[in-house]
Amino acid sequence: MRKDSTRLQTENPRIYNRLAVLRAERGLSRQALAEAVGVNYQTVGFLERGDYNPSLSLAFALSEYFGVPIEAIFSPRPFQPLRTWPSQAS
Amino acid sequence: MRNHMTLLGMDMSRQSRRRALVLTVYALLLVMWVLTLSTHGSNEIQLLLAATIVNGFVLGGYGKHGLIKPFVTRPFRAGPVNDERDRERRDRMHFNVYRFMIALFILGYFLGLRPFQLPQVSRAMLLLGIILGPTLPQALLLWSEPDVDVEEIG
Numbered sequence: 460m461r462k463d464s465t466r467l468q469t470e471n472p473r474i475y476n477r478l479a480v481l482r483a484e485r486g487l488s489r490q491a492l493a494e495a496v497g498v499n500y501q502t503v504g505f506l507e508r509g510d511y512n513p514s515l516s517l518a519f520a521l522s523e524y525f526g527v528p529i530e531a532i533f534s535p536r537p538f539q540p541l542r543t544w545p546s547q548a549s
Numbered sequence: 550m551r552n553h554m555t556l557l558g559m560d561m562s563r564q565s566r567r568r569a570l571v572l573t574v575y576a577l578l579l580v581m582w583v584l585t586l587s588t589h590g591s592n593e594i595q596l597l598l599a600a601t602i603v604n605g606f607v608l609g610g611y612g613k614h615g616l617i618k619p620f621v622t623r624p625f626r627a628g629p630v631n632d633e634r635d636r637e638r639r640d641r642m643h644f645n646v647y648r649f650m651i652a653l654f655i656l657g658y659f660l661g662l663r664p665f666q667l668p669q670v671s672r673a674m675l676l677l678g679i680i681l682g683p684t685l686p687q688a689l690l691l692w693s694e695p696d697v698d699v700e701e702i703g
Contacts, residue, residue: 489698498632499552504698505634514633 471512476533479507481525496520550694551618551629556607561616562697571688574603578680586673596676600683608687617687638694642686649685653678 482492482503489507493500496517505511513521513533522529554561561567581599585592609615618629620639631639657674660667 499629499635501550501552501697502632502634511634517633 567691610687646685
């Protein structure tokens, strides 16, 4: 645990996200999402692919725009597919 | 980088094309560097002028033209703004170039002193710094940025 937390602080770990899913659900283009949260459309692509971790302010802006908590969009661990969520599996 | 990557009508959204452009630019600047070293006039200003022209019209970073958006944080003449990823990459590249330039200048300075006493090498490194200092951050940005995702525009 201690080793993991040290790694998280020093190595800029990958942050997983559901941006592509949320954007597709709402029928948004990358351009539209980018304009809504004040970044370039290329940055949205890098965010979706996990090639760039957003700042806290950008994460809050995305959370506010989609109307969901930040942890519903970003996670340090891969998101599980919906069919394997505990509520659906039980 | 700018959203629409074109230079003289050529599409520069592909990384391979941008790398070819960077290599071409530095090949030309290298020729100028060699010519400046081989002549004994005080024409160093031509190198600085060439680097400025390359920045202004090809690489960008300092004005209206070129492939890189102006490095300023606020809009430059109502132009495109650097977002947080742009700024992070800009700062990282400038930091890398800063470290390299410091090493280059210190090495060049001491090579001109005893016991080395190599004033020609010292001058060559200083002139190299004149070329690389203003251009290398933009070149690294163009070199390292992956292919632009163009299908999502609009």
